[in-house]
Amino acid sequence: MTDIAVLGTGRMGTAVARRLLANGRRVTVWNRTEAKAAALATAGAQVAASPVAAVAEADLVITLLTDAAAVDAALFGTGAARAALRPGAIVVQMSTVAPDEVAGIAGRLPRSVSLLDAPVAGSIDAATAGKLTIFAGGPAAVVDLAEPVLRELGAVRRCGPLGTGSALKLVVNTALVTAIGALHDTLVVADGLGVDRSVALDALAAGPLGGAVRRAGATGAAFAVALAGKDARLALRAVPGRQHTLAVAAALHLLDAATDQEADVASLITMENQWT
Known part of the structure; x- marks a missing residue:
């Protein structure tokens, strides 16, 4: 999990990206309004022009978007991330959505890509300090792979199957x-x-x-x-x-x-x- 993409650089997405960059991670960011992502370039992030470009080299893809419709557009819309997700990549869905919406996302991802349901408790200050609480839902083996990165953001609480985190x-x-x-x-x-x-x-x-x-x-x-x-x-x-x-x-x-x-x-x- 060495290359990370963050889709969505609102206030929380920006804080998460900055935390990962401060820990020495290679991070590529994308935001629908590009100017909101551009500021992260000075912190060392690569700024992508599209979700496809953002995830092309990513082992771990974090979505921090407004709602399920925004996640759907980033992952599955025209020119979106799905086409470029690498085999073995993990999508960590941190947006707050409903459990049935998580299931819908999982059903549309390639079989070679895993999904973690991992919304967070805490806000900007907690993300900056690495003190979020991450509600992780999904297969234990997938949580194991993603956990070293997630622990840099805060405490990981394993909730059970996909959807239980949301x-x-x-x-x-x-x-x-x-x-x-x-x-x-x-x-x-x-x-x-x-x-x-x-x-x-x-x-x-x-x-x-x-x-x-x-x-x-x-x-x-x-x-x-x-x-x-x-x-x-x-x-x-x-x-x-x-x-x-x-x-x-x-x-x-x-x-x-x-x-x-x-x-x-x-x-x-x-x-x-x-x-x-």
């Missing part, structure tokens, strides 16, 4: 968006009772919403409201009957109402005039 990631993100929603509502009550927000947050930090309070104050994290909404929809899709997921549906309503969909989810707490 399933666990949706569980974790469901907890995040519902906790942020609960913190938002709690602070609305604090406002109504005349309790200063800083006093309320200090008290809440020691209680059941402590994780949400810490996330709201994080400075090295970037999880766009739009992406959180996408993940909440994937979670709701997995459960028949919304009467069982009222808190998730309420959190999704809050996310959809945010005027700045590119802002971090913490903006639901820190920006009082976010809602319409």
